[in-house]
Each structure stands twice: as C-alpha cells, then as structure tokens.
Amino acid sequence: MAKSNPIEIDKTTKNYRLWEMIPGIFAWTVILFPVWGAVLVPKYVAYFVIAFLVYWLYQSFKSSILAIIGYFKIKASKNTNWLDFFRQNKDSSWIEYDRISHVIIISSYKEPLEVIEMAVGSLANQIDIDLKKINVVIAQEERAGKENNQKTIDYFSQKYKNVFGGLIFSEHPAQGKPGETIGKHSNEAWAAKFFKKKYIDKGKFDINHLTLTSCDVDTIFHPKYFSALTYRFASTPHRYLRFWQSPIFWHNNINAVPAPIRMIGVLGNVIHIANIQEPDGLFFNYSCYSSSYKLIDSVGYWDLDMIPEDWHIFLQTFFATRGLTQVEPIFLPTVVDAPDGKDYISALKNRYSQSVRHAWGAIDIAYAIEKAKVHKEIPLITRCLRIFKLIQTHLIWSSNWFILTLGTSLPVILNPRFFQTAIGFNLPRISNIILTICLIPLTIIIALDWILRPDSQKKGFINVLKNLLQWPFMPIATLTMSVLPGLHSHTRLLLGKRLEYKTTAKAPTSPKN
Numbered sequence: 281m282a283k284s285n286p287i288e289i290d291k292t293t294k295n296y297r298l299w300e301m302i303p304g305i306f307a308w309t310v311i312l313f314p315v316w317g318a319v320l321v322p323k324y325v326a327y328f329v330i331a332f333l334v335y336w337l338y339q340s341f342k343s344s345i346l347a348i349i350g351y352f353k354i355k356a357s358k359n360t361n362w363l364d365f366f367r368q369n370k371d372s373s374w375i376e377y378d379r380i381s382h383v384i385i386i387s388s389y390k391e392p393l394e395v396i397e398m399a400v401g402s403l404a405n406q407i408d409i410d411l412k413k414i415n416v417v418i419a420q421e422e423r424a425g426k427e428n429n430q431k432t433i434d435y436f437s438q439k440y441k442n443v444f445g446g447l448i449f450s451e452h453p454a455q456g457k458p459g460e461t462i463g464k465h466s467n468e469a470w471a472a473k474f475f476k477k478k479y480i481d482k483g484k485f486d487i488n489h490l491t492l493t494s495c496d497v498d499t500i501f502h503p504k505y506f507s508a509l510t511y512r513f514a515s516t517p518h519r520y521l522r523f524w525q526s527p528i529f530w531h532n533n534i535n536a537v538p539a540p541i542r543m544i545g546v547l548g549n550v551i552h553i554a555n556i557q558e559p560d561g562l563f564f565n566y567s568c569y570s571s572s573y574k575l576i577d578s579v580g581y582w583d584l585d586m587i588p589e590d591w592h593i594f595l596q597t598f599f600a601t602r603g604l605t606q607v608e609p610i611f612l613p614t615v616v617d618a619p620d621g622k623d624y625i626s627a628l629k630n631r632y633s634q635s636v637r638h639a640w641g642a643i644d645i646a647y648a649i650e651k652a653k654v655h656k657e658i659p660l661i662t663r664c665l666r667i668f669k670l671i672q673t674h675l676i677w678s679s680n681w682f683i684l685t686l687g688t689s690l691p692v693i694l695n696p697r698f699f700q701t702a703i704g705f706n707l708p709r710i711s712n713i714i715l716t717i718c719l720i721p722l723t724i725i726i727a728l729d730w731i732l733r734p735d736s737q738k739k740g741f742i743n744v745l746k747n748l749l750q751w752p753f754m755p756i757a758t759l760t761m762s763v764l765p766g767l768h769s770h771t772r773l774l775l776g777k778r779l780e781y782k783t784t785a786k787a788p789t790s791p792k793n
Contacts, residue, residue: 287599289650297776299646302671304774307678307767314683318691322698326707329687333714336684343554344721347728350527350553353611354732362507363408366514375514381413381445381485382506383573384493385471387464389421390428391497393435398532398617400436402500404443408507415446415479419471423454423462450474457584462780465589468494469582476577490573494590495614499568500532502612509570509610516608520572523565523594523607527553530618531733535743537618539750540757541631545618547758549732550725556609562669564591565607568614571597575605587779588641591670595644598666599651603658613732632765639769640779642674678766681759684715726751 290296317325366377386399396418403414418436420429433449440447452470460466472492480487491513495501505526513519529552530545537545555563565571567590576582579596586592597605619634621627648670652663688711691698698704730738730747738744750757772779 287651287654289647289654291646296646296650299649300643300776301774302645303642303674303678303770306671306675307770308774310675310679311682311767314687314690315694318694318698322691322695323701323703325687325691326698326703329683329691329707330710332683332687333711336680337714337718340718340721343551344724346554346557347550347725350557350611351728351732353609354527354553354613357508357611358502358504360504360508361408362504362511366511369515371515373517375489375519377510377514378410378413379486379489380491380510380513381415381489382491382493382509382570383415383417383472383475384495385417385419385468385475386495386497386499387419387467387471388424388432388497389467390424393432395617396432396436396497399495399497399499399501400440402503403506404440405503406501406506407503409510411443412445413510414444414506415448415475416440416444417448417450417471417475419467420449420451421454421467422451446479448475448478460584461587463587463589464494464496465582465586465592466584468589469584472573472576472581476573480573487574487577491570492573492576493568493570494593495568496616498532498617500615502526502614505610505612505614508612512608512610513572518604518606520574521597521601521604521606522571522575523597523605524570524610525556525563525565525607526568526610526612526614527556528567528614528616529732531613531615531737532617533620534618534733535737535747537620537631538624538627539746539753540761541618541620541627542747543750543754543757544631544761546726546729550728553728556607560665560669561606562665563607564594564669566590568616569607570610575601586643586647587637588643591641592644592647595648595651595666599655599658602655603662603666628761631761635762635765636769636772637779639674639677639766640773642670642770642773645670645674674766674770678763678770681755681763685755 313328314325317328363377366374384399384403386396388396400416400418403416404411406414418432420432422429429449429451436447436449450471452467456462456466476487479485480490491509493509509524512522512524516522527549529549531549534542534545569590571593575597576593579593579600582589582593583596594605594607619627619631621630645667648667652658652667655663688708691707692704695704769779
C-alpha cells in the first residue's frame with residue numbers, strides 16, 4: 281500500500297461551518313418539535329413519536345438478539361487456542377504467525393503508576409504468543425513534567441526489563457505544531473511517528489508484518505487478544521484495509537462507581553457487543569482498537585486537530601482507500617475502568633465531561649460530508665451510508681430521551697383539545713405498550729452484563745441488591761450521564777465554542793480477571 285496523498289479540505293469555509301451545526305440543529309429541532317407542534321400540528325407530532333417508538337422497539341430487540349449471539353461468540357473465542365487454530369487452518373496466502381509483531385501505544389498524561397500498570401500488566405499476561413513480538417510504547421507528554429515522566433520510565437524499565445520485544449518511551453513536545461490540539465490524538469500520532477523513524481525506517485521491523493494498537497492507560501486486554509489479533513492479521517486477505525475491534529467493558533470497577541455511571545456502563549457494555557455485529561457493517565472502531573501499521577502510516581497518522589480520534593482515524597483511512605476500509609470484530613472483551621473520582625459528585629462530573637468529549641465526535645460529520653464531496657471515486661451509496669451512520673448516532677444520542685418521555689405526553693398536556701381526538705387519546709396508551717415491551721430486551725441486556733462480569737464483581741448480597749434496585753432510576757441516569765452531555769456538546773458545536781481536551785480521572789484499581 282503506497283502512502284496516500286489525502287485531498288485537503290478547507291475547514292474555514294461557510295459550508296464546513298454549516299455542516300458542523302447539523303447535530304445541534306437536528307437535536308434542538310427534534311426536542312422542540314413536540315412543544316410547538318403540539319399546538320400547531322399535534323397529529324404530526326403523534327405520528328412522529330409513534331414512528332420513533334416503533335424504531336426504538338426494533339433497535340432494542342435487534343441489540344438484545346445480537347448481544348446474545350455475541351455472548352456465545354465471546355465464549356467460543358475465550359476457549360480457542362489461536363496459535364493451534366492457526367496451525368490447523370493455515371493457508372499458503374497467510375503470513376507466518378511468528379513473523380507478525382505488534383506495537384501498542386499507551387497514551388499517558390500524569391496518571392498514577394498503578395493505572396498505567398493495568399495496561400502494561402495485561403500485555404505481559406498475553407498467552408499463545410511470544411512476548412518478544414509485543415512492543416510497548418508508553419507515550420508521555422512533555423507538559424506532564426520531567427519528574428513525572430522519569431518516574432514512569434524508571435518504574436516500568438525496571439519491572440518489565442527483558443519482558444517484551446521492546447519497551448519504548450516517547451515524549452510529545454509541549455509546543456505542538458500550528459493548529460495542533462492537546463489530547464490522545466496528537467500524543468499517539470507523535471509516538472507512532474517516533475517508532476517508525478527509530479525502528480521501522482532503520483529496518484528493525486517490516487511494516488508489512490506489523491499491527492498498531494491504540495489504547496488508554498487503564499486498558500486490560502484479554503490474555504488471548506494478541507494471539508487472536510495475530511491470527512486475524514495473518515489470515516485476512518485485506519489485512520491492510522482493516523481495523524479490529526473488541527467489545528469494551530467497564531467491568532474493572534463497575535461496583536465502585538455511583539449508580540448512574542454503573543447503569544450507563546451496563547447498557548454500553550452489552551450494546552457494544554451488538555454494535556460490532558451490525559448487519560450493515562457500518563460500525564466504527566472506538567476507544568481501544570487495532571489496525572495494520574501500514575494503513576495508519578499511509579494516511580500520515582492521526583490528524584492533529586481532531587480530539588475524538590477513534591472514528592476520525594477510520595474516516596481518514598476510509599476516504600484514502602476508496603471506501604475499502606472496514607472494521608472486523610474480535611470477540612475477546614477488553615476491560616477498562618468506569619469513570620471515577622475522589623467522591624460521588626466528582627465521579628459524576630468526570631463521567632459528564634467524558635460524555636461531552638465523546639459526543640464531540642459529531643465534528644466528524646462536517647469532515648465526512650466535505651470528504652465525500654471530493655472522493656467521487658467511492659460509490660455514492662457507500663459515502664451516503666457512512667454519513668447517515670454518523671448523523672443517526674449523534675441525533676439519537678442527544679434527543680432520544682426527550683422523544684421517549686416528553687414526546688409521548690406533551691401533545692395532550694399542551695393541547696387538551698387534541699386529547700379528545702382518537703390519535704390524541706391513544707398516543708399515551710400506544711406509548712406505554714411499546715415501552716413496556718421494550719423492558720424485555722432491557723432485561724436481557726442487564727442479565728447478559730451480569731453474566732459477563734468477573735466473579736469478583738458478582739459477590740455479596742449488598743452488591744446484588746444495589747445492582748437490582750438502581751434500575752427504576754435509569755431515566756435519570758441516562759438523561760444526566762448521556763443525553764444532556766451529548767446535547768451540551770452538540771450545542772457547543774452549534775454555537776462554535778470549541779472543546780478543550782480533558783483526561784477522564786480514573787482511580788487506581790487492581791485488575792479483575
């Protein structure tokens with residue numbers, strides 16, 4: 281794969297600014313529609329709400345069914361010896377298992393050693409693979425200070441001496457390039473370029489046989505993740521056009537965080553299993569993911585001005601490869617910490633801030649639209665579907681709660697005369713029936729998350745009780761920990777107020793197997 285020369289787009293144009301406003305405009309239009317529509321066009325509001333409820337019912341059952349299928353795939357993957365599986369199925373077109381090496385970039389900024397230890401320790405626990413094939417890059421920030429960074433270097437250099445093929449420390453300069461923003465994206469871009477210059481360009485690694493994994497400091501990889509990744513990379517014909525994504529669970533400290541955060545985690549854990557199996561194949565890599573080093577290198581690494589780097593790096597490669605880049609699942613859970621804090625309130629604030637940052641990914645909509653306009657070599661339907669997926673995700677994120685709650689009641693409250701009509705009288709009843717049926721997939725999701733948790737997180741009567749009694753408060757949790765921060769982020773984008781990167785505070789915890 282030759283290094284591409286991406287077509288640059290002008291992010292200062294009026295059109296680009298208009299596309300950036302789409303999520304906020306859509307969100308506020310949908311949220312306010314039941315208010316003014318209840319007076320002017322109540323019948324259309326009712327039809328809209330019922331249509332959305334039917335869509336929500338479909339999505340709920342689809343997610344639960346795919347999650348059940350994913351659960352059994354996870355069980356099968358855990359029971360697979362990927363090295364033996366490679367030997368049994370090896371084809372002449374495959375790359376030899378022991379020729380493949382892995383580079384893992386762990387982005388760090390002032391995190392405690394115990395937190396960074398979570399990621400590094402899980403890499404040292406990989407099985408069915410030679411640890412000398414694993415190369416760890418702890419990507420530090422110069423702005424963290426010499427004392428902090430040296431302490432990290434001393435600790436890990438001593439503890440993991442001669443464990444990995446390489447244990448490398450990079451330091452991203454405090455003074456970045458013009459237009460560069462602070463965050464994981466710019467740090468890992470620096471680290472990846474540093475590794476290429478120091479090791480790949482000097483012939484120590486063959487970039488054709490090298491994967492690149494992006495992760496956070498609190499990531500705990502499944503012990504078989506890199507043997508499974510080796511198998512996937514070796515056997516996939518289109519290995520240089522692929523990302524690999526595992527389901528990510530907040531299981532490491534799920535019982536230690538406030539109930540609102542825990543509920544969001546439970547829903548997210550299982551829905552992620554479903555998302556990576558979407559029949560349309562339009563899902564994106566997120567948070568912690570792997571790819572071929574060659575693919576990331578071909579687009580010049582992560583853009584330096586885009587804070588939400590995960591979906592964006594996919595879009596970079598998607599447009600650079602004529603729309604051929606795809607994401608494939610690896611059904612081995614990656615465990616991370618749920619957002620935490622020094623106390624209850626600070627934990628909630630940290631989760632809120634994290635969700636605001638994640639929702640800022642809506643900025644990719646403008647990027648995707650402008651890129652789609654110039655990459656006409658990609659089929660129109662392919663470009664449109666990717667843009668639709670972006671808009672759909674962010675629109676539902678910031679507006680679903682208002683439709684499901686206020687949308688079903690406001691029309692008849694604000695317009696009593698509408699209640700006298702057949703559709704007005706039946707709207708609350710239809711809504712109640714559909715939302716009651718939705719309790720079935722919700723129960724499945726809750727049960728699956730419990731089954732998938734480590735045994736250590738399922739012990740104790742009080743623990744079981746608090747995990748059961750929290751669910752009547754789910755509407756409050758989803759509003760405050762997901763929907764409002766999403767709306768906050770989309771409104772900032774609508775108003776042109778840029779977001780500054782803030783790391784999510786994580787309390788040191790011991791990995792749970």
